[in-house]
Amino acid sequence: MDKKTVLDKIDELSLIYENGILSHPYWYIPPNKRYLIAIHDELFQGKSELKLTLNEVAALLLTHNLIELD
Numbered sequence: 635m636d637k638k639t640v641l642d643k644i645d646e647l648s649l650i651y652e653n654g655i656l657s658h659p660y661w662y663i664p665p666n667k668r669y670l671i672a673i674h675d676e677l678f679q680g681k682s683e684l685k686l687t688l689n690e691v692a693a694l695l696l697t698h699n700l701i702e703l704d
Contacts, residue, residue: 635704640692643701647673656691657683673700 641651648670650657658674677698678684686694695701 635692635701637688639704640688640695640701643695644691647700649674651688651691654685654687655683656686656694673698 644651644656648658648663648667650659650662658678660671660674663670663674677694684694692701696703
């Protein structure tokens with residue numbers, strides 16, 4: 635998988651990745667995507683942000699079956 639694929643998935647999941655920080659502001663989730671709250675809870679486990687490289691974000695998404703290898 636390439637950088638664009640990971641960044642597209644981050645956007646699709648209404649996550650924010652800036653300066654090595656992955657975050658999930660609940661106020662940003664549109665009403666038609668409320669199902670993402672459960673995904674965010676699973677990924678972040680009570681934390682508001684995670685300090686990760688983009689490769690680590692890709693691994694996190696892989697381990698939760700949210701993205702596939704090419």
